Amino acid sequence: MAEAGAAIALDGVRFAWPGRGGFRLTVPHLAVARGERLLLVGPSGCGKSTLLNLLCGTLSPTAGRIALLGRELTGMAGPARDAFRAEHIGVIFQMFNLVPYLSVLDNVLLPLRFAPGRRARAAAAAGSAAAEAIRLLERLGLDRTKVRHEARAATLSVGQQQRVAAARALLGRPEIVVADEPTSSLDRAHQLSFLELLAQELAAGGGTLVMVSHDPSLAARFDRTLELPTVATIEPGLPAHT
């Protein structure tokens, strides 16, 4: 049963990729409190990306319930899930996070096209959504002296792209941020500073962070760390999927 007041609650969730002969992900129970920073650690192929897709509502479980911010995600129709994701969830991928043909600023502002609530919050925070986007970019170390905000995203280094993705995920203060190994392509020093900035911005807005990684040494930066295999069980199919 989902805990009342939890940011994220999964119960009896099962998922199978259609046509993937046998691959099954099962999550008997998982709850994340509001404002909590949770690190899910696990090796490749343990179902991390599939779990994140389920959390974001881009994939639907074949059984079980997923509730986010007290709302039953599994009960929503596709368009409602997409709208909910746009309004309440920020996502950071491992790499190749940005739309390459858009500018840095347009990439950060992209979610607002689908989320009027976030647009209003972003505008209220700094006078305009663009001003808030620039503030976040500067906060994440991407002021105009270092990066032209009008430059195409593809021209940035991997580390810079990750910070732009973080600014995008944080813009308009979504209640939940989901990150899929966002620091795996960064060196140690940049990993730590990136996580520090992410944590600070989330703390300011009271957001919840769920991050998956194969690096258990990051645990000190999180409120709680869970080994993914203890949360979810996998029956590998052919071929295996992460």
Added chain:
Amino acid sequence: MSLLRLASASLLNRWPVALLTALAIALSVTLLLGVERIRSGARDSFVGTVAGTDLIVGARGGALNLLLYSVFRIGNPTNNITWASYQDIAAHPDVAWIVPLSLGDSHFGFRVLGTNDDYFRHYRYRDGQPLRFAAGGPFTDLFDAVLGSEVAARLGYDLGREIVVAHGLGREGFARHDDKPFRVAGILERTGTPVDRTVHVSLEAIEAIHVDWQGGAPVPGRRVSAEAVRAMELRPRAVTAALVGLQSRLATFRVQRFVNEYRQEPLLAILPGATLQELWAILGTAEQALSAVTVMVVATALLGMVTMTLASLAERRREMAILRSVGASPRTILGLLTAEALLLGLAGTALGVLLLYGAQLALQPVIDSRYGLYLAIGAPSRRELAMLAGVVLAGTLAGLIPAWRAYRMSVADGMTVRT
């Protein structure tokens, strides 16, 4: 950020491929509209050539043949009308005016037309415009000639220039009437009709140059000088055809029946508009075949666009995953790719129209002088606008094929890029 802006940014990111695709569409649109303009231009040109003429009378034969040789100077007459019959028709109470046409001679490949001053008074072309003189005027002397604008321009003739006509229609004109030269007395303004390619002389002059000829060759031992012929009574014996204007359109069928049932010789009266319809019916099949080819060219260009977009889908899975992560629905992905197809279609169509106008500006004088086809440069017609809209619509609908595939991929993949 609007979907169209997103789509245009995506296309700009792949500009070399997008440009080539738009160019392929543009060329197909140019071809489609070009064929349409030539088709409608040819029809307008034909219709405009016989404006204001109620009936055309000639020797009995094919209606289409009569129309072609009398008005468009294409082909040859089967027989002549005697002068007596011509006068009978002219005397019919319903006939307001009649213009004789006598064909058979030429000047450097241009047809020589024997007629009278009524030709310059009554002949009408495109929208009922009368013939106007750019220089000089109608016949004042037996051996005066009035040139169509193209004859004067191509041969570099001016007023007062002496010219010799040849017997028959051969370009070289071996049998020449060089003992009775003509003098250019007038040059007509451009009409965009076969009039421009005609040398006009009087009916009496036609008689005069043939007074010592028989069976298409000079009569041996009989030479009548130009001065001597002036003193002769030059009464036409026959004409090739006649253009007839009536007192009232209501009398059209009455006069037509009068001519067709004329007892003294077998004659034929045709309604130019109705006979042109016969011509369109004959040409219709060829036109349809040509249109089908151009439509296939457009379809091929659009197919190229679909192929290009489908080929790019695999490398764009990450882009779609990112869009899905920020809240884009699979329908948004479908809309994005459809918008890209719409933009490519619009860009290709606009470029095609520009190419068409460029080509028309460059080639119009050549087509006009070489083929006598005046292609007006104007705003696209309703039919052309409908065709352009059809291309854009077809392109957008074709874009639904890759868009639907992207939609299915985004539903299946979520935010994961499956390989």
